[in-house]
Amino acid sequence: MFDFWYFLLRGLQLSAPMAYGALGAVYSETGGVVNIAVEGMMLTGTFFFVWGATLFKSWIAGLLFAIAGAVLISLIHGLATITFKVDHVVSGTALNILASGLTRFLSMQIFGMETQSTVNPYTPPTFLRINVIAYFFIPLAIFTVWLLNRTRFGLRLRSCGQNPWAADSLGVNVYAYKYIGVILSGVFAGLAAATLYPHQWIDAMTAGRGFLALAAMIFGNYNPLYAVLAAMLFGYAETLTYFQNQIPLLSGISPILIKAFPYVVALVVLAGFIGRTKAPKADGVIFEKGEG
């Protein structure tokens, strides 16, 4: 029988990595830094979670490690794009390659295996059978809406993404705000990692979810709440594939092919709705103090 409640909860859990990733990307891009590196940050976070948790025998240590690992990658991204003014997409791409090598390298050093870690028994507690961390992305999205739209910090961060030169002329420390945006995207990528699969690290386990998070952010028109709802659309699309046999419409599709379902959904929504979205005006623009 189709267990509707379980489907609902499972969907929440599967949406969480993309929702947190999308929220982080919103912070980064609101400040004007395009963040293709979300995928790499999430992957690094997943490894660091298992590492920290097994090292200190505590899931909280795992969570802190995951955030630290993802923030480390985000700091390199900030350094390259904000301080050294490198093209944002080039830096993000390089960091995704780096993260893939880094996690495999560390896994070899720490667990003695290159493509997976040992099983981690110190996972976050569950509530109603799912990871507790997965319950917080909607409250955090609402908090983000408030933070970005109702506080001085949010206004300044948005000004850096819309018109950094104007912000600069009004005395806003544009570089600092951009760094904060990028670092927050790392923090959220760490949360995303903690909800993905804290039981074990497996090579390339994020499998494009960081990019789905970016698609959710674009589909959500750079609005935190809509981005999270878009992430839930992808998350529930993925959940449907696990309940495939219980759903008459889907049971005929090959189990191999249905793995592509969330990505097809993402493409379809991007194709159908993108005309209405609007990125921050100076998103991805290299800002240099005193020029422009």
Place this chain on the structure above:
Amino acid sequence: MTQEQVKTQPKSMEWKYRLIESLAPVLGFLFAMVIMMITVQFIGESPIKALSAILTFSFSQSGIAYIVSQSIPLIIAGEANAIAFQAGVFNIGVEGQYLFGALCAGVAGAYLNLPTYIHIPVVILAGMLGGMIWILIPALLKVYKGVHEVISTIMMNQIASAVILYLVDGPFNGVRGAKQSFNLRTPYMKPTAVFPSLHNIVNSITGLFGFKFPHYVAVDLSWLIALIVVVLLWFLLFKTSLGLRIRWVGQNISASVYAGVDVKKTLLVTMFISGAIAGLVGLQEVAYISKFFTPNITRGLGFTGLAVALLARNNPLGVILSGLLFSFLSRAGYGLQMYTKVPNSLIGIISGLMILSVVVIDQILRRYARTLRRREVG
């Protein structure tokens, strides 16, 4: 033009600034190597031992032969990325495009019955067509809907993985009963479709310098294909008006609109060319080495191709050098793995780090050269 010359002529130092600006790839490479040696030391292995492992493993006769042969798919993948980058397009989907292209080539080779001089071109065209099919949706979405290609091509990569597995598991399964097993593959290609070896021709040339490619290293038609791609792309970019338009669009979209360039058409054409080239990446493996397509085909060449193009600054001729460099790096990784305690994956870190350090150093050097120029003018 003449005004420009008048302006720059008395500044004999211009060549020096150009030199400074062009040093970035070398310095970036050296920086990455230094970091690599520090890491090697850090995990308790001697950097000298690591270096000698790399050198002996890479610069033996078979080492060099492998590096050259395995640079072929990297060069082709690099060119597919380079042409897209020239128009300002990030074709992260080369990965999915070559997977699907390789499947199309494998299927065309296995199921058609044609004389060899038609069959081989058909296999090549099937690969290109497969790559173009796989970039069609991202290209249309980018041009008509403004969807960033990085997102859409990544989605297509994920979909490609599922689709090729589905197709080889189902309609194009060449092994009965091998459901989802490690042996899953298409039927063997017809002998008429298999790429000819170019050992004799290549060895008769390299033999003049006292070097022979061993028979177990792939020296095949894909070498010629790579060469043709490089030359055609260079010609297209720097000797035709389409190439000029592509570079304009890549440098400044709004300015090229004022100059009367049809940006949408240029982007579409560029992306199709990129997809077609991407479709050729897997041909060496499919049509010469294994003679069938399998979902277990070498993965990740598209992403390495991205690094290859970035390091070559998207210059089609430079791609040859950086393709060789990345082929060397991958060989070096195996050398390290085999003779030292250093795992192969260190090379992944170094590749990412190298791209980053090249672009960062490039920015620093450009600034430095600009400051020197201003000082001279002032």
